Amino acid sequence: MAGKRTTIKDIAEAVGVSKALVSFALSDSSKGYRVSEEMTKKILATAKEMNYKPNYAARSLRIGKTKTIGVILSDISNKFFADIARCIEDRAYEKDYTVIFGSSDENPVKLENMINVMSAKGVDGMIIVPCEKAEKAICNIAARTPVVLLDRFIENADIDNVVLNNRKAISLAVESLHSYGASRIEFIGYDLALTNVHEREAGYIASMKHFGLASNIRVHKVRFKYIPEDIESAIKSILARKGTEDAAEAVIFATNSLTIEGLKCFSRLGLRVPDDIAVVGFDGSEAFELFYTSISYIQQPIEDFGRESLDLLLRNIEEKSHTKVASVSLIPELVTGKSAVWDNSMKRMPEK
Amino acid sequence: MAGKRTTIKDIAEAVGVSKALVSFALSDSSKGYRVSEEMTKKILATAKEMNYKPNYAARSLRIGKTKTIGVILSDISNKFFADIARCIEDRAYEKDYTVIFGSSDENPVKLENMINVMSAKGVDGMIIVPCEKAEKAICNIAARTPVVLLDRFIENADIDNVVLNNRKAISLAVESLHSYGASRIEFIGYDLALTNVHEREAGYIASMKHFGLASNIRVHKVRFKYIPEDIESAIKSILARKGTEDAAEAVIFATNSLTIEGLKCFSRLGLRVPDDIAVVGFDGSEAFELFYTSISYIQQPIEDFGRESLDLLLRNIEEKSHTKVASVSLIPELVTGKSAVWDNSMKRMPEK
């Protein structure tokens, strides 16, 4: 196969000019150096005819940029991250960048490995979803290469980041449930030291206090590696209080995975949503559509995550000096379904 | 930021030897050329100490390989492809390759663009999910670069491919439904000229004939761009025959998206699964777990797709001559849930 690719030299010979001229003509800006219009046309035509494709390796070696960025997510087969990946990919292609993806699985060793591989490949910058205990590795690379953090940030580290307004997100959930009259609202989150996890929990607590429900605050923390088990015991503890003064009326799930596992668990244990318990989940999901009732959930602006993080990164890459740290906080929305409709009188609300 | 990266030259100067020697010592095989063990150790130690990271662009330019492969899927945010992407990614990292992903959205223009971008970036090979009307572009690139087709193949084009045994897949579904006594089994597939789509349909027809149900064959074809609409009209046509001699007892969905849309539609139209209609779907999905009954579905061996396609590609890349075409046919399995349990007497089967 193959049959050598045409190079700039081939074109130069074909047209009868120097390699330099071809190079200038091809770099459409031709800034400063002006090539005659006629010659430019001739060169472009010949290049096309000979099916010229620039050799990126050579260009990279010369200019020290690869036009490639690295993106390290938690897990690219997780819908939330897959959707973001897709946005980043599309936008990067537009801007003439190529993207290398990696999945850390919330494992700091893996994450550090990916950073090393990408760094060795010479990416121009990275978008990283930080995981626990990877702060140091990330700060190290951020000192040498443009980095934008996604979904979570690192405290006291001046690294650009794009995150959700997580407090706002959960307060929307509390507010909605409260508006239907629920007051014993519990929260199921992760047992992870991640800023987004922490902020969601803090948002729950603050919001409960705001509505005068401080005494009803109940936080359940699920271990990332034991989601089904821990959810089940959390929900069993809720079940155990059924019929008492302490009985939960509603549950807020802090992530999409937790929502889905939680709903499965409700079904397994015979709890009906929202009759037995009202629910607000996190992130939309195809799965919700197969559930017997429509789910209320917090919607994250996926496209904004992709666009903002990429734009921020490219700005860092293309600007020489990077003097200020940008922290972008995205606005969540509440998508209302019937799962959040808690009815004090235990009769169903009229469908709206 | 930065502060130049150390190069081979820096190490050579630090140790007091030639660049060539450093290069040989670093390429651990050092095939043929033997560097004294002592010197090797010294060089390796210095390299580590100086935090040497090879410049891939330079290496690529020199040896003409980038250790990068391109993978073009239909849509990386689709679970089936996302899972495969994840497998390919993991395995490629192990083998020291980097992966660039692209999503064609079944659009031949997009697919051709991605091929061009990846080709320009100098990938060593590509794994491609072919879409309609992209045969030519794919054959062109396959003539110049190693290519492995995934999920679908191109007829009369000698390109390596890894696909499911799609006939077998659907025959498992028919067989299962038939074993419960269903005989009026309908098929909902795509209106696409893709080998996998075609084979599934052919498998359905062949299998129905095999069970003597030729007269019950009914194929519904859904347009890729109008999935919800077309599914709904297909299902309404089924509903319209309810209570007649022609009433469908069961439906087989040919893909995961069709299954999910179909189940949603059943719920909307008030059809109960399997009481009103039995179902066998395609590909597992988190979504199935929120449905009120467990779904029977055809399971594709995701990991095999990833592993086989990558291994085949790397073999093509690393072997000099590529004389024979490999076509890998993967074995599907039936995961049995309660959705396929059709009961002739309209009484529920005992739960097993």
Add this chain to the structure above:
DNA sequence: CTGAAAGCGCTTACAG
């Protein structure tokens, strides 16, 4: 407006 030349960092025959 155009050309000759250097050099990015690496690998690899060719000598010794």
Add this chain to the structure above:
DNA sequence: CTGAAAGCGCTTACAG
């Protein structure tokens, strides 16, 4: 066992 040198394909000051 080790060194000197060429060259992969490109970009870009420097001359003219």
